[in-house]
Amino acid sequence: xxxxxxxxxxxxxxxxxxxxxxxxxxxxxxxxDPGTHPEIASLMHHLVDSRDLDFxxxxxxxxxxxxxxxxxCDSKKKVICREALxxxxxxxxxxxxxxxxLYSVFGEVKVCIVIREQFSxxxxxxxxxxxxxGTLSFEDFVYDPIVSPGLIEKLKYHKIIxxxxxxxxxxxxxxxxxxxxxSDNELFAKRVFEFIGCSDDWRFAAQELIVNPSLRKPGLEIxxxxxxxxxxxxxxxxxxxxxxxxxxxxxxxxxxxxxLDSTRGRLIYSKVGRxxxxxxxxxxxxxxxLHVSKLCERIQFGSKLNVPRSIFDCLISEFVESNLQLxxxxxxxxxxxxxxL
Numbered sequence: 232x233x234x235x236x237x238x239x240x241x242x243x244x245x246x247x248x249x250x251x252x253x254x255x256x257x258x259x260x261x262x263x264d265p266g267t268h269p270e271i272a273s274l275m276h277h278l279v280d281s282r283d284l285d286f287x288x289x290x291x292x293x294x295x296x297x298x299x300x301x302x303x304c305d306s307k308k309k310v311i312c313r314e315a316l317x318x319x320x321x322x323x324x325x326x327x328x329x330x331x332x333l334y335s336v337f338g339e340v341k342v343c344i345v346i347r348e349q350f351s352x353x354x355x356x357x358x359x360x361x362x363x364x365g366t367l368s369f370e371d372f373v374y375d376p377i378v379s380p381g382l383i384e385k386l387k388y389h390k391i392i393x394x395x396x397x398x399x400x401x402x403x404x405x406x407x408x409x410x411x412x413x414s415d416n417e418l419f420a421k422r423v424f425e426f427i428g429c430s431d432d433w434r435f436a437a438q439e440l441i442v443n444p445s446l447r448k449p450g451l452e453i454x455x456x457x458x459x460x461x462x463x464x465x466x467x468x469x470x471x472x473x474x475x476x477x478x479x480x481x482x483x484x485x486x487x488x489x490x491l492d493s494t495r496g497r498l499i500y501s502k503v504g505r506x507x508x509x510x511x512x513x514x515x516x517x518x519x520x521l522h523v524s525k526l527c528e529r530i531q532f533g534s535k536l537n538v539p540r541s542i543f544d545c546l547i548s549e550f551v552e553s554n555l556q557l558x559x560x561x562x563x564x565x566x567x568x569x570x571x572l
Contacts, residue, residue: 232295232309233262233337235427238395239314240388241321242355243345243409244416246443252420253310258429260304263311265496271298273496278332279315279325280499288335295336308429317344320363321356321378323385327394334398341427342395346557347409348570349386349550350538356382358445358536361455362524364463364516373542378465383546387553392561406561410568450530457523461516475515482515490514547571 253261265272318326405426412419421431494514557563
């Protein structure tokens with residue numbers, strides 16, 4: 232049914248794969264694009280987010296088969312690429328449940344996992360946390376028991392690799408280092424092409440394109456402040472100054488309906504006519520957060536974000552045992568890139 236599931240991790244170039252590779256490679260059919268196949272994108276949202284008591288593997292297999300039958304893609308490698316498959320953001324909750332769901336729906340499909348040195352990853356995770364609505368300081372975010380419980384354990388990557396290898400079979404798992412990807416993304420991509428059995432006789436059209444860049448400190452602090460006035464998953468309290476209400480005044484009825492329809496495709500439960508106002512406010516806040524993020528990404532002056540020294544010193548020994556397993560068991564050259572050993 233599916234030839235490859237790319238599960239991320241977050242902040243390892245997944246957006247680049249979605250936009251620059253899977254969507255344009257002549258031998259690959261990228262399924263998980265809400266603009267092209269909203270029905271498949273919605274199925275993937277529900278596969279990940281459905282309550283345990285509501286998940287029905289047979290129903291998902293039937294619905295995916297029906298969707299694929301309507302697409303002329305039998306001659307191509309069919310690919311799904313979604314960071315949320317590596318667990319909920321930012322701490323990787325439900326990753327085992329999601330893997331088991333993937334297996335129950337798609338069987339022994341090939342799986343691609345990309346991992347990144349832990350302190351570099353913390354920088355990017357925190358930047359992304361702010362970009363999607365967070366308000367905490369770096370140190371509070373790392374240790375907060377509500378927002379990011381288990382975040383440090385998530386970064387011990389041998390756990391997710393071992394679990395996927397046991398479930399899908401070692402030969403069906405490709406594990407790559409983000410540092411290898413950054414060093415030569417074309418060579419890295421050809422390794423993935425070889426893994427799934429498609430042609431590597433293809434060059435990227437936009438080698439230098441940066442997708443979803445991290446914020447610099449000035450942009451980060453500006454968005455962190457604005458986020459206090461927007462309601463989202465990371466900041467669920469209703470703000471005193473409701474920017475969503477103000478923005479809604481300027482939206483046409485057509486635009487509001489479009490926002491409602493696109494947002495409901497991501498929701499596990501919604502009741503048309505009963506929750507329209509709440510869903511619309513959720514959609515507007517999401518759109519405003521994304522817009523602010525795009526503006527703050529353009530602030531490219533000031534220093535880059537770095538893990539505070541207090542966090543680095545506290546965590547430097549946390550990852551050694553896991554990283555040694557990556558080096559010894561999976562022959563991943565983490566020593567080459569200065570991972571903690």
